[in-house]
Amino acid sequence: MPRKTQTTDLLMNLEQALSTAVAEAFEALYGENIADQVALQPTKKEFAGTYTFVTFPYSRITKEKPDVAAQRMGEKVQESSDLLSGFNVVKGFLNLEIGDAAWVKVLASIAQTEQYGVAEPIGQKVMVEYSSPNTNKPLHLGHLRNNFLGYSVSQIMDAAGYEVKKVNLVNDRGIHICKSMLAYQKYGEGETPESAGIKGDHLIGKYYVEFDKHYKAQQYEWMETQKANHPELASIEDLREFKKGVDDKNKTKQPLSDEERAAMKPFKELQAQAEKEATLLKEAQEMLRKWEQGDEDTVVLWKQMNGWVYDGFNATYNTMGVTFDKFYYESDTYLLGKDLVEDGLSREVFYQKDDGSVWADLSGDNLDQKLVLRSDGTSVYMTQDMGTSDLKFQDFAFNKSIYVVGNEQDYHFQVLFTIMKKLGREYADGMYHLSYGMVDLPTGKMKSREGTVVDADDLMAEMQQTAKNYTAEKGKIDDPDSEEAQALYHMLGMAALKYYLLRVDPKKRMLFNPQESIEFQGDTGPFIQYTHARIKSVLRRAEQVGHAKDVATFGTLTQLHPTEVEVMALLARYPDKIQEAADTYSPSVVAQFAYDLAKEYNRFYQEVPILNEVDAPTLAFRLAFSEQVAKTIAHAMQLLGIQVPERM
């Protein structure tokens, strides 16, 4: 899709301007308009030039050898565009060289822009749903990836010109909350976050675990009374020990004995029975029924416990630095969607079975049959999501609706989107599942049962502590306990964590290595922050001395250092990078860009003096140039939800 170019800011997007020039040259030479398909690519480091036009694909039109066409194209472009200082041809590759004077103009143009990189509003609305926690346990590492992604994508869409609405669909009802509630009722003894001195979400999580403990105990108790009926199990003294033994063997990949193998099948059957027989579960289900009927005591308890959780979540969101424009609660939306089932039946998108259950037949879409209403008339997750998507559209009339949800729900969203399309919802084409991969630990998958879950609050606190230790080690701070210092530690720790999680392509499963994540060197958030702080330091000093950095002073400059050109080439690409990140819903594009820019600038910083430069225009350029790099770094980091310090 060609983006509009304004002649006034031609220099603002060099690539765009050059593409146009190339397309015009092509049309002049070969009489065909290829403006839609012209794609310039960055020139490889080992060749001279900044942008490269590849002529191979056009040999059918040019009827010339690719290198000949490239040569003629180069000559033509140079005639028509004063941006070019020269070009070279290698095989079918036309490498376009931008003159230093042109780069100076580009910088001047960037410096005069209010917020370089940000697109004009495009008149489109996008809703981004993310976080969407359950209220029965605190947030963990997986949620961090979700929240950071959701927030960052929102920022990126905003920078790409969309009107953005960030929403959080809180799963505040259902059997899992009832489990916590029940356990609290039974074993809580009136404990509160204040009395226990723990955050509300952690307190509720504690009772969720408590429920599971008692529930398991009940199951085994019941199973012991039944095992006599199963010959393979009768001789086992303690079923719990037996299961533990088998699990251990499986984990360490030892073979099971014949007896064990034979006993596993009846054991599993018995366990499945036990899960249903255990009275605790029945009690929890009863509680859910009471909640749905609006039983007062139940609702009061539910409100109280959810209130605690929200206090806890708010604190966590605050530390994470994420925000929402609107909250949806499943307690409000769980009944939605039933009218859509009716609608679907009348449109014959759904069909009803004899038992009364309603199904969508999506076998034609390679998706099989999917239940949308139980035989007892109650709705399922899918029903609710159908209703909620209508509600969201009513609320915001979006062009795009993004769901930031883990990839274990790929199937669910494929089905949801297909159904909504079949139901004639035109907005369905704008629905997108931003599916991200699980976060693994070096020890494998996070498992709550095995206690390997990395708690979000703990992790963030650790990151801040690490930042403090590291800073102390460097001896860079006067008063390590001042408020300013604390703010810095928080900034650094969160940057390390966010950058670590965001630099990876969202859809890929990733490894969270605790040792690596707290690294502050190399391809890390703090490295980029450091580059920013470093530039700011130079700028402060220049300010004190009173050095000029205005266009009037550096505008006439015609000669740049090679490292300056490299950095300028990156800087010039920023608007496109934002666009690419928005098109692919991928903060990793921005992360990569910020790193490249910082890296390349540091090279310049190392090789080229700034404050000691005697030539006034050159000095002014280097200051203005450094300032723009700092601003762009800060902005790119902001798109990742990362703050950047003035000094560190």
Place this chain on the structure above:
RNA sequence: GCCCCUAUAGCUCAACUGGAUAGAGCACCCGCCUUCUAAGCGGACGGUUUCAGGUUCGAGUCCUGAUGGGGGUACCA
């Protein structure tokens, strides 16, 4: 069983959507602080892009198959 995702340097990740000799960081080794922040910079080492075919001027990228890893799979959310 069926469906979806994934596989790139010892490890963690890139590769601008089919372009040139596949790049960074970490780890290991060697250099650089009497100059603007060394949380930095340079250099060395490291690759049959899991395997086998195919498509074309050109394939890490596309198509087919195999293998390894992960996820989902009809009254859970």
